[in-house]
Amino acid sequence: MIPTQFDYVAPATLAEALAVLAEHGDDAKVIAGGQSLLPILRMRLNAPELLVDLGKIPDLQGVTDDGDALRIGAMTTYHDLLAEPLVAEHAGLLVQAVGEVADPQIRHRGTIGGALVHADPAGDVGAPVLTLDAEFVIAGADGAERTVPAPEFFVGLFETAVQDDELLTAIRVPKHTGWGSAYEKFVRVSHQWAIVGVAACVRAEGGTIAEAKVGLTNMGQTPLRAPAVEQALVGRSASDATLQEVCAQVGEGTDPPSDLNGAADYRMHVAGVLTRRAVLTAAGA
Structure with missing residues (x-):
């Protein structure tokens, strides 16, 4: 499908881009890399009158x-x-x-x-x-x-x-210099959006987890943290036999979707499995 007709502008500065957005309001749509927006335009799920391309603003690039x-x-x-x-x-x-x-x-x-x-x-x-x-x-x-x-x-x-x-x-x-980390992603087809994903960042001391941070992908309407699991992991060894039991609770309080890729309870189970894998890898086990 072909997008509806629109105008295009590529500001050279952040100030110019903001001025364009202020002038055109809801009629304008910002394009960055375009990997999400262009398919939406082609399917006519959105029909802006103006695209504002940020690609020529050097101040927005780099680390x-x-x-x-x-x-x-x-x-x-x-x-x-x-x-x-x-x-x-x-x-x-x-x-x-x-x-x-x-x-x-x-x-x-x-x-x-x-x-x-x-x-x-x-x-x-x-x-x-x-x-x-x-x-x-x-x-x-x-x-x-x-x-x-x-x-x-x-x-x-x-x-x-x-x-x-x-x-x-x-x-x-x-900066999380010296922390171990891992991102576990479950998909059925390569390059697919995550059915479930788990991000783990662990600071270990002497084989014991001193701090742990755990984030969840596609387990609700937004990315989520798992504070109860993070707290429960502190003080445990990566080889602790109870680690699997702790990680299995990661889905509590979340609201994962049910779709063709899996029901909500299936995602709950997968999230627990991925959390254990991510934490073990991040802890260097």
Whole structure:
């Protein structure tokens, strides 16, 4: 199917892009990498009058060291994230998750900011950035920036804290240098959206789990954390016989979908299995 007719603009600066959005309001749609938006346009599920392309704004691209965190520009592609040594050293979980996104062609075009604002609960980057306690830098029409913590960024199904006249400019990811991590993704077909995914980040001391963070993909309308399991893991050895029992509780309080890929109770079971695998790998077991 062919999209409806629309106008196109590619601002050279963030200020220009925000001015265009303020002028056109609901009639404008932002395009980042386009890997989610273009199929929507082709199916005519959305018919904007204007596309605002952010690809020519250099300030929105790249990874920089920001002290105790990494600042990742919203227009940074998956490919560039995978190639960035800073991310591999200080946020290994993000590298592992991004490596599971689709195929090399899509990773060369798709952007981390585009995926996060699209907020598909089956996407592979939402749970990892939530697990890493990321913050989102959002710019408004007046040029002012505000910072939103990850738990407040994901509002609902395909909905975030970014308003129509705002743009996500960067993601600040606290450094987790020396932490072990793993991203486990369950699919039936290669390159598929996650049926269930689990992100785990573990700091171990002397073979014992000192801190644990666990995030869930496609177990609700937004990415989720599993605080009860995180707390229960602290103080346990990765070889603890009760680890499986603890991880099996990860689905409690979640609301996974039921669809052709599996019923909700099936996803609950899979999430427990994947959590144990991810925690064991992250703990170095």
